[in-house]
Amino acid sequence: MIIRLCRTFPRSDFPGIGLHCYHFSQYIxxxxxxxxxxxxxxxxxxxxxxxxxxxxxxxxSFQKEKESxxxxxxxxxxxxxxxxxFGISVLRYLRKNKIQISILHLHSINFLxxxxxxxxxxxxxTIMNFxxxxxxxxxxxxxxxxxxxxxxxxxxxxxxxxxDLNKLFPGKKCFYMGNGVDLKLxxxxxxxxxxxxxxxIGNLRWQKGYQFLIEGFSYAQKKYPNIKxxxxxxxxxxxxxxxxxxxxxxxxxIFMLGVCSREDLVKYLNNSYGLIMSSxxxxxxxxxxxxxxxxxxxxxxxxxxxxxxxxxxxxVVPSKDSYAISNAILKFIEDEFSYSQMKLACSxxxxxxxxxxxxxxxxxxxxxxxx
Numbered sequence: 001m002i003i004r005l006c007r008t009f010p011r012s013d014f015p016g017i018g019l020h021c022y023h024f025s026q027y028i029x030x031x032x033x034x035x036x037x038x039x040x041x042x043x044x045x046x047x048x049x050x051x052x053x054x055x056x057x058x059x060x061s062f063q064k065e066k067e068s069x070x071x072x073x074x075x076x077x078x079x080x081x082x083x084x085x086f087g088i089s090v091l092r093y094l095r096k097n098k099i100q101i102s103i104l105h106l107h108s109i110n111f112l113x114x115x116x117x118x119x120x121x122x123x124x125x126t127i128m129n130f131x132x133x134x135x136x137x138x139x140x141x142x143x144x145x146x147x148x149x150x151x152x153x154x155x156x157x158x159x160x161x162x163x164d165l166n167k168l169f170p171g172k173k174c175f176y177m178g179n180g181v182d183l184k185l186x187x188x189x190x191x192x193x194x195x196x197x198x199x200x201i202g203n204l205r206w207q208k209g210y211q212f213l214i215e216g217f218s219y220a221q222k223k224y225p226n227i228k229x230x231x232x233x234x235x236x237x238x239x240x241x242x243x244x245x246x247x248x249x250x251x252x253x254i255f256m257l258g259v260c261s262r263e264d265l266v267k268y269l270n271n272s273y274g275l276i277m278s279s280x281x282x283x284x285x286x287x288x289x290x291x292x293x294x295x296x297x298x299x300x301x302x303x304x305x306x307x308x309x310x311x312x313x314x315x316v317v318p319s320k321d322s323y324a325i326s327n328a329i330l331k332f333i334e335d336e337f338s339y340s341q342m343k344l345a346c347s348x349x350x351x352x353x354x355x356x357x358x359x360x361x362x363x364x365x366x367x368x369x370x371x
Contacts, residue, residue: 002032006107011041015262021107025050027359035090057085087114109134112147127369130156132283132304153369157284158305175365179284180355186293189270196333197228199272201287204235213278216325218248232257269294274332280319289353297342299328312345
């Protein structure tokens with residue numbers, strides 16, 4: 001039995017979350033138990049070989065890059081209390097049902113303590129995913145680093161993370177995982193676009209650097225008044241961003257779409273001239289490869305794996321640089337030859353990101369971990 005501990009699982013209202021857990025359970029046919037946090041939204045179809053168990057608890061989340069000391073203490077306390085509830089529930093279920101565990105897969109740094117308790121009581125092998133934000137948190141926290149050192153092996157989404165993990169956990173097995181996309185759903189409709197509209201996809205939180213995107217877009221819009229930006233996603237910074245948009249006089253140029261279904265994302269991507277990612281922290285963002293899969297060139301900041309993924313299919317700019325974003329937008333609009341070459345490169349590169357390839361790497365990592 002494979003045990004998966006994941007913070008999120010795809011929902012009818014939030015179809016883009018928890019996709020690693022969902023697709024691994026779908027393509028890896030072994031019996032699987034998925035433990036996740038309860039959400040007020042119905043989960044999408046659970047694979048036949050898997051059972052989804054939702055656990056109710058509440059916690060606070062970090063909404064800014066630098067929170068106040070009091071709020072930081074409250075957030076940490078709520079997360080510890082939440083994991084205690086989660087961990088007790090998981091252990092009770094496993095012991096009550098006498099589950100024989102082949103491997104435990106921790107899908108993020110959340111529930112790390114739970115994973116270690118399961119490892120101790122059931123003497124099972126453990127493997128853990130690392131995304132960009134997880135690695136950043138661990139590098140700055142000695143307690144998390146100590147706890148994670150007891151995990152047997154690690155999966156990481158970005159090649160740029162490998163050296164950091166080898167330094168943090170010398171002697172541990174680390175496996176490159178990458179990220180995947182549904183190539184049947186995310187594909188080009190070959191629209192002949194007459195308008196130069198752009199799209200940004202991601203949660204409205206500080207890690208995505210949306211304030212720099214809005215600033216940069218405002219500079220480009222002064223030269224091309226009719227360009228538009230559609231932002232797909234929801235999060236704690238919505239009101240702040242809406243206020244910034246209004247202060248720039250961009251209410252008729254920038255549109256906040258909120259949460260979109262995957263089908264709607266495909267439609268928006270196919271009607272976009274380019275995807276813009278203004279992140280200040282990333283690992284291997286799925287929105288980036290979803291855009292490439294739809295043959296839409298990209299503008300990305302040089303964080304995580306973005307620059308490597310964007311090679312030949314887009315432009316790379318420094319993070320937190322609004323002017324660089326603006327110049328990249330202008331180049332997309334004005335340099336039609338370069339743009340056409342990037343679009344052609346997307347049609348070839350998209351084939352690298354099917355979930356089947358990614359799952360093969362994960363199966364190999366499981367085998368090596370159990371050995």
